[in-house]
Amino acid sequence: MKELDWANLSFGYMKTNWNLRISFKDGKWGEIEESNSEYVPMHIAATCLHYGQEAFEGLKAFRGKDGKVRVFRMEANAERLQSTCRATMMPELPTETFCKMVKRVIELNKEFIPPYESGASLYIRPLLIGTGAEVGVKPAQEYMFLIFVMPVGPYFKGGFSANAYALVRSYDRSAPLGMGKYKVGGNYAASLYAHNIAHEKGYGSEFYLDAKEKKYIDECGAANFIGIKGDKYITPKSESILPSITNKSLQQIAKDNGMTVECRPVPLEELNEMDEAGACGTAAVISPISRIDDIELGKSYVVAKDGKPGPVLTKLYNQLRAIQYGDAPDTHGWVTVLDI
Numbered sequence: 001m002k003e004l005d006w007a008n009l010s011f012g013y014m015k016t017n018w019n020l021r022i023s024f025k026d027g028k029w030g031e032i033e034e035s036n037s038e039y040v041p042m043h044i045a046a047t048c049l050h051y052g053q054e055a056f057e058g059l060k061a062f063r064g065k066d067g068k069v070r071v072f073r074m075e076a077n078a079e080r081l082q083s084t085c086r087a088t089m090m091p092e093l094p095t096e097t098f099c100k101m102v103k104r105v106i107e108l109n110k111e112f113i114p115p116y117e118s119g120a121s122l123y124i125r126p127l128l129i130g131t132g133a134e135v136g137v138k139p140a141q142e143y144m145f146l147i148f149v150m151p152v153g154p155y156f157k158g159g160f161s162a163n164a165y166a167l168v169r170s171y172d173r174s175a176p177l178g179m180g181k182y183k184v185g186g187n188y189a190a191s192l193y194a195h196n197i198a199h200e201k202g203y204g205s206e207f208y209l210d211a212k213e214k215k216y217i218d219e220c221g222a223a224n225f226i227g228i229k230g231d232k233y234i235t236p237k238s239e240s241i242l243p244s245i246t247n248k249s250l251q252q253i254a255k256d257n258g259m260t261v262e263c264r265p266v267p268l269e270e271l272n273e274m275d276e277a278g279a280c281g282t283a284a285v286i287s288p289i290s291r292i293d294d295i296e297l298g299k300s301y302v303v304a305k306d307g308k309p310g311p312v313l314t315k316l317y318n319q320l321r322a323i324q325y326g327d328a329p330d331t332h333g334w335v336t337v338l339d340i
């Protein structure tokens, strides 16, 4: 294989050697299959195509200075997928099978794991789809779970930096009693239009308030919100946001640092009192927020006066990355070390 320019990879699809698949049929999961095809043969009436019976996950593996490969919190991803399965009437994939497949797909594509020095990582994309044919609205009888991987570059190419967000009031990503807390593709389809508006106006991403009252902070595009106020780590409690594993991990690190974690509704106006704010998720760990522009009401909330990431989020970012790359001890048992 030609050596890839690891540090300049973007977040985009790239063909690797192998993907793994397992089918659910006659009420049970079959055998794990290794495939080098990038395609899935499918029935034209598959429920994933018509009614969005689909769930996905996203996690990463990192090559350490010691040459070992570390997978971050894959059991948590397995459990979140199971929660999505219950909500979408799909069969739950056992944690053991999920983890076995994650480890195997990494091993089969090990030459695509970026070297430590590059700051890049291997992104792992698990996907579960209803493949059984139904035209009446009901859950499929057959499913396929698959996993593929792709190397992704460091999120911050020019170094850790802050971005402005566009608050969109005319569009919601998810409803209070809807599917926002599950990782289903439909939520992303629902966000494309607002994302495009933000993008065309030059913002990195769109920013959502709660759909019911338009008063509280919900999510930063497809990432959770974190605010820092003194020694407090503040993050929204909401029925319409995705429970981010990165956010949970950062909350724990914040507590380890002696901070207080507040998980509660966060009024938009409280942004004026925040010392720092950021978006968090697997892709970036933390993406600091410089400013949030309420583009419809013509108001601005400047979080980082100098436009730069603040000290608390910078420290949390470095601490979590150090655990992922094996530079700091894994005191919470988050990392699975693979000797490949």
Ligand SMILES: *Cc1c(COP(=O)(O)O)cnc(C)c1O
Binding pocket: 058, 183, 219, 221, 222, 223, 224, 242, 243, 244, 245, 246, 247, 280, 281, 282, 283
């Ligand atoms: C995946 C996702 C996140 C981030 O979750 P992580 O587990 O931290 O990667 C946040 N919000 C939405 C809407 C998501 O789909």
